[in-house]
Amino acid sequence: MIKNLFTHTLWALSLFLFANNSIASNYFDKNESCLQVADIMAVENHFTQFQDFTKTDKKEVCRSEVGDKWFEILRSTLAMQRLSLTNKLKENQDDALTLSPIQEKDWWSYYTHRADSYSIEPSYCNRSKSIVAFVYRFFKGRIHLCPRFFEMSVSEQIEVLMHEVRHFDGHSHVTCTQGNENGSRGACDNDIKNGGSYAVSVQAGVELSQIDQLSDVEQILSESSAIYTINNKFNSLPQVRATDYLFAANKKGEVWKIHTEDHSVPVKVTQLNDPSYVYANGSQFTIYPLNKNKNAYRTFRYFQAQAKSIGQFAMMYNKANPKERSRFGGANYYGLGTIVKANTLNSICGGELAALEFPYGAIKALPILKSSQNEDTLFVLSEAGETYQLNCDAEKQEMALEKTQKDLPSDALDIFAFDSQTAYVLRDNGTLSTFDLLQGRYGQDLNYKNDWVSLTPLKIYNVFDQIQKRK
Numbered sequence: 001m002i003k004n005l006f007t008h009t010l011w012a013l014s015l016f017l018f019a020n021n022s023i024a025s026n027y028f029d030k031n032e033s034c035l036q037v038a039d040i041m042a043v044e045n046h047f048t049q050f051q052d053f054t055k056t057d058k059k060e061v062c063r064s065e066v067g068d069k070w071f072e073i074l075r076s077t078l079a080m081q082r083l084s085l086t087n088k089l090k091e092n093q094d095d096a097l098t099l100s101p102i103q104e105k106d107w108w109s110y111y112t113h114r115a116d117s118y119s120i121e122p123s124y125c126n127r128s129k130s131i132v133a134f135v136y137r138f139f140k141g142r143i144h145l146c147p148r149f150f151e152m153s154v155s156e157q158i159e160v161l162m163h164e165v166r167h168f169d170g171h172s173h174v175t176c177t178q179g180n181e182n183g184s185r186g187a188c189d190n191d192i193k194n195g196g197s198y199a200v201s202v203q204a205g206v207e208l209s210q211i212d213q214l215s216d217v218e219q220i221l222s223e224s225s226a227i228y229t230i231n232n233k234f235n236s237l238p239q240v241r242a243t244d245y246l247f248a249a250n251k252k253g254e255v256w257k258i259h260t261e262d263h264s265v266p267v268k269v270t271q272l273n274d275p276s277y278v279y280a281n282g283s284q285f286t287i288y289p290l291n292k293n294k295n296a297y298r299t300f301r302y303f304q305a306q307a308k309s310i311g312q313f314a315m316m317y318n319k320a321n322p323k324e325r326s327r328f329g330g331a332n333y334y335g336l337g338t339i340v341k342a343n344t345l346n347s348i349c350g351g352e353l354a355a356l357e358f359p360y361g362a363i364k365a366l367p368i369l370k371s372s373q374n375e376d377t378l379f380v381l382s383e384a385g386e387t388y389q390l391n392c393d394a395e396k397q398e399m400a401l402e403k404t405q406k407d408l409p410s411d412a413l414d415i416f417a418f419d420s421q422t423a424y425v426l427r428d429n430g431t432l433s434t435f436d437l438l439q440g441r442y443g444q445d446l447n448y449k450n451d452w453v454s455l456t457p458l459k460i461y462n463v464f465d466q467i468q469k470r471k
């Protein structure tokens with residue numbers, strides 16, 4: 001009996017432990033509905049606002065009791081505390097994605113040395129929907145959070161918090177002079193090597209993309225975010241280590257990857273549910289099924305998981321009915337980026353969707369070629385074989401066309417060049433060829449059948465390729 005009793009006690013004890021475990025919170029899960037009071041108490045001497053939520057006899061406090069906004073603040077702060085960094089990256093001055101402006105091995109200590117309070121949606125947030133969070137450099141400690149912060153994923157929130165506290169070290173922003181946000185005030189840094197807030201965003205994105213505490217989707221979101229930041233948030237374009245690939249989609253819905261330095265071995269990457277036009281945008285693919293009854297969508301690299309945010313072009317497309325959708329022509333996400341509807345070019349210019357009628361006949365293709373500054377630049381090729389550069393005046397939110405002397409093939413459907421010499425072309429007859437931009441004539445045929453429907457380039461960054469290989 002005694003033995004039995006003992007066993008019972010053990011059972012009770014282990015059940016108790018089990019029960020206790022089952023309420024342990026996962027602070028990296030957006031869907032978590034309750035938080036441990038003891039965990040909040042452990043940080044409330046520093047974040048004194050949190051003391052409002054610990055005056056309870058209960059073991060946990062739930063979303064409905066603290067309200068959605070405070071819940072998100074508590075959860076993301078506790079997630080930050082629990083982050084275990086991999087610190088695997090070796091700094092390489094030639095690869096800006098490996099730079100670590102925050103050298104501390106412990107972000108929590110870096111963070112808590114700079115932040116001690118939060119404010120929720122102050123009126124300044126109303127100035128623009130694009131404001132996620134902000135700080136006043138001379139009122140150290142307080143982070144102001146705007147509506148968008150609360151909708152963000154866990155990894156994005158951590159990145160934003162690290163970005164904001166970097167401002168307390170004396171870093172501010174400047175007007176963007178290149179990239180997707182060209183002309184936007186206070187939305188860029190000059191140089192990643194200055195180690196400002198966007199350099200911290202990049203470091204956070206790269207690091208978070210490797211942390212196993214985050215879900216796969218969160219990891220890919222972090223990668224996408226670092227890639228967007230590196231390309232669009234520095235006026236001096238950072239040097240990175242990457243390999244250029246082409247992604248070609250065919251009539252069967254297959255997507256193939258072609259190495260630009262070795263065309264001989266294309267690799268099949270995926271089989272889509274529906275044959276589609278596939279356009280890359282730097283780290284994701286936006287996919288427009290040939291069947292106009294199907295919606296456009298966006299996937300991550302390697303075509304795993306669908307992205308929540310599909311971009312303005314796909315949104316515009318999806319709003320149209322199938323009949324209207326057949327009036328859409330090609331799209332391109334590089335350079336200024338544009339989607340063609342009938343004979344109108346729709347681009348994001350000065351932060352807003354802007355439209356420009358193309359007055360020179362039918363639009364044949366949207367070539368992306370390198371400018372003399374080596375930036376991706378969007379051109380419009382007319383059916384008559386004339387080439388125009390599409391420009392955006394960000395201040396006035398106005399677009400304009402400028403005729404150029406470029407000699408491009410008139411049977412091209414998609415054209416892309418990684419340098420000023422060679423372009424890759426998808427031709428009317430469904431074949432892929434190189435095109436010599438200096439000589440103005442076709443080079444070699446890439447000879448992998450002739451049923452291609454779209455061709456798009458994608459840079460794969462060494463940093464993320466290595467991470468992928470490790471898995």
Ligand SMILES: [Zn+2]
Binds near residue numbers: 173197
């Ligand atoms: Zn900032």
